[in-house]
Amino acid sequence: MSDITVVIPSYNSIATIEAAVESALSQTIPVNIIVVDDGSKDETVTKVQQLVNQNANLTLIVQPQNRGPSAARNRAISEVKSGWIAILDADDYMYPDRLRKMLDVGVNEQLDIVADDLVRVPAIPQPASGTRLWADQPIGLVRMDAGMFALENLNARTGSRRELGYLKPIIRTEFLTANAISYNEDMRLSEDYDIYMRCLLAGARFGLIDPCGYFSVDYPNSLSKEFASADLRRVLDRDREYLTHSGLTAEARQSISRHKMQAYKHWSWMHLIERVRERDLVGALATFAAPPEIGATLVTRIVRHALGKEPVPQSVEREAKVQPIEKILAAS
Numbered sequence: 001m002s003d004i005t006v007v008i009p010s011y012n013s014i015a016t017i018e019a020a021v022e023s024a025l026s027q028t029i030p031v032n033i034i035v036v037d038d039g040s041k042d043e044t045v046t047k048v049q050q051l052v053n054q055n056a057n058l059t060l061i062v063q064p065q066n067r068g069p070s071a072a073r074n075r076a077i078s079e080v081k082s083g084w085i086a087i088l089d090a091d092d093y094m095y096p097d098r099l100r101k102m103l104d105v106g107v108n109e110q111l112d113i114v115a116d117d118l119v120r121v122p123a124i125p126q127p128a129s130g131t132r133l134w135a136d137q138p139i140g141l142v143r144m145d146a147g148m149f150a151l152e153n154l155n156a157r158t159g160s161r162r163e164l165g166y167l168k169p170i171i172r173t174e175f176l177t178a179n180a181i182s183y184n185e186d187m188r189l190s191e192d193y194d195i196y197m198r199c200l201l202a203g204a205r206f207g208l209i210d211p212c213g214y215f216s217v218d219y220p221n222s223l224s225k226e227f228a229s230a231d232l233r234r235v236l237d238r239d240r241e242y243l244t245h246s247g248l249t250a251e252a253r254q255s256i257s258r259h260k261m262q263a264y265k266h267w268s269w270m271h272l273i274e275r276v277r278e279r280d281l282v283g284a285l286a287t288f289a290a291p292p293e294i295g296a297t298l299v300t301r302i303v304r305h306a307l308g309k310e311p312v313p314q315s316v317e318r319e320a321k322v323q324p325i326e327k328i329l330a331a332s
Contacts, residue, residue, distance in 0.1 A: 002029070002030040002031050002032050002057070002082055003029065003030075003082055003083050003084055003103060004029070004031050004032075004082050004083070004084040004085070004086055004099055004103060004170060005031065005032040005033070005034060005076075005080045005081070005082045005084070005085055005086065005173075006024040006027075006031055006032070006033045006034070006086045006088050006099075007034055007036075007073055007076040007077060007080070007085055007086065007087055007088065008020055008021065008024070008033065008034070008035045008036070008076075008088050008089070008090055009035075009036050009038055009069045009072030009073050009076070009089070009090065010035055010036065010037050010038065010040065010044055010048070010072070010090040011037070011038040011039065011040055011044075011066060011069075011072075011090070012040045012041060012042045012044060013040065013042075013044050013090035013091060014040075014042045014043050014044045014047055016090055016091040016092075016217070017035070017044055017047055017048060017090050018047060018051065019093050020088055020089070020090050020091070020092060020093050021033060021035065021048065021051050021058065022051075022093075023088075023093035023094040023095075023096075024086075024088060024094065025051075025055060025057075025058070026096045027094070027096055027097075027098070027099045027100070028096050028097045028099075028100050029099055029100045029103065030057070031057065031086075031099060032057050032058075032059070032080075032081075032082060033055075033057060033058045033059065034059045034060075034061065034076040034079055034080070035048050035058070035059070035060050035061070035076075035090075036061045036062075036063060036072040036073070036075050036076045037060065037061070037062045037063060037072075038063045038066050038067060038068065038069070038071070038072045039063050039064065039065045039066035039067070045060070045062055048060045059079070061075055061076065061079070063075065067185065068185065068187075068188045069183075069188070069191065070183035070184055070185045070186075070187055070188070070191045071183075071185045073087070073183050074182045074183050074185065077173075077176070077182065080173055082173065083172065083173055083174070084103060084106065084170050084171065084172055084173060085170065085171050085172075085173055085176070086099055086102075086168075086169075086170045087168045087169065087170075087171075087192075088168060088214075089168065089216075091217055091219065092168070092214065092215055092216050092217055093215050093217075094213055094214055094215065095212065095213020095214075095215070095329065096213075097212070097213065098116070098212040098213035098214060099170065099212075101116075101212040101332060102114045102116060102169075102170050102209070102212055103170065105141070105207060105209055106170060106172070106207075109141065109205075109207055110205065111172075111205045111206065111207045112171065112172045112175040112199065112204040112205045112206065113169050113170070113171050113172070113175075113196070113199060113204050113205070113206040113207070114169055114170050114207050114209065115164075115167040115168070115169035115170075115206070115207070115208050115209070116167075116169075116208075116209050116210065116211050116212040116213075116214055116332065117132050117133055117134050117135055117139065117167075117208065117209070117210055117211050118132075118133045118166065118167060118168060118211065118214040118215070118216050119131070119132060119133070119211050119213070119214065119215050119216065119325065119328055119329075120132075120133060120215075120216050120217075120218055120320070121215050121216070121217055121218065121325075122217075122218055123217050123218060123219045127215075127325065128324060128325060129322050129323060129324050129325060130215070130322070130323070130325055130328060131320030131321060131322055131323070132211060132320060132321070132323075132328060133162055133164075133166055133167070133216070133320075134152065134162060134164060134208075136320065136321040136323075138210050138331040139208065139209070139210055139331075140209070140210070141207050141208070141209050142207070142208040142209075143205070143206065143207055143208075144164075144200065144206040144207070144208055145200060145206075145249075145252065146197060146200040146201055146242075146248070146249075146252040146255075146256070147249055147251035147252035147253075147254070147255045147256075148255070149164060149196065149197060149200055149206070149255075150197065150242075150252065150255035150256045150258070150259045151255040151258070152164045153165050153193055153259055154255075154258055154259060154262060155262060156262075162320065163193070164193075164196075164208070165190055165192050165193030165196070166192070166216065167192070167196070167208070168192075168214050168216075169196075169206075171199070175199070175202075175204060176199075179199070179202040181195065181198055181199055181202060182195075183195050184234075184238070186234060187231070187234050187235075187238075188227075188231055189227050189231040189232065189234070189235060190234075190235045190238075193235075194235075194238050197238075197242060198242075201242060201245050201247070201248075209332060210331035210332040211328050211329055211331060211332055212329070212332050213329055227270070228270070228274070229267055229270040229271040229273075229274050232263065232266050232267040232270055232271075233267050233271075235263045235266075235267070236260060236263040236264055236267050239256055239257075239259055239260035239263055240260060242256050243256055243257065243260065261291075261293065261294075264290070264291075264294055265293075265294060265297050268287055268290060268294050268297070268298060269297070269298065269301060271287050272284055272287045272298060275287065
């Protein structure tokens with residue numbers, strides 16, 4: 001029995017799934033691997049089945065229809081028998097010794113969640129350099145609570161796409177089971193942020209460490225996906241739910257409230273765009289029935305749009321420092 005199971009949701013991942021699976025198979029400790037194909041239309045299932053035929057510790061589950069990454073992860077987690085679960089996206093990959101290092105920290109520090117600061121790399125073979133997600137300098141072990149986690153998911157603080165919701169940690173299986181926590185299957189946006197926040201609110205001991213070798217691949221046009229206002233509204237609704245938690249500290253309440261306002265701004269802008277596209281004047285005007293800060297943001301963005309300028313920046317632009325991969329991994 002391995003101590004850890006790698007969960008890989010997959011959808012139309014023929015170009016990347018083999019590299020992801022091979023990186024899990026190459027770990028320096030025994031692992032189980034569960035790939036859940038979420039209704040792919042390409043040859044992903046065929047490719048993974050070939051790998052399953054060659055590796056007894058690899059399992060393939062095929063969803064009959066596409067239900068999103070949260071449902072795929074939940075399906076895999078329902079089959080996990082090991083003490084820990086590792087999350088890996090089908091278009092990313094891991095360094096061979098990553099899970100051993102993280103598991104050592106989790107056991108020695110008695111943590112429920114261990115996340116390493118991931119490394120963003122370009123979509124080229126064997127990249128020589130990359131950027132850290134969160135911190136450009138070594139951090140050692142940072143113990144995370146709900147307030148700090150919400151704070152470090154604010155665009156205005158972290159910079160564009162440097163929020164901690166992108167992390168792919170290992171999670172103690174017993175903690176998820178004991179607290180009946182799973183991925184919210186109605187979310188296709190910020191579902192990682194949501195489950196980590198709910199774990200923290202349930203008392204999870206969460207440690208963030210220096211990079212151990214999770215490589216998040218930046219593909220062309222990966223920033224161009226436009227989410228519907230309904231997806232953004234679910235993020236806003238989750239923040240509202242967190243604020244009802246009875247055990248919130250003043251710091252956590254303030255940080256979550258700020259994240260809620262960020263989500264509110266994102267939702268209101270997309271909702272306004274959708275109403276205008278549908279020529280729904282009443283619905284568009286109703287969007288302004290919001291707190292003054294939201295209305296002011298909408299007006300400013302409308303003016304800038306009318307002037308042909310870029311939309312109002314929703315984040316500071318704190319550029320990540322490009323460093324050699326060897327230097328980034330040396331911190332751990």
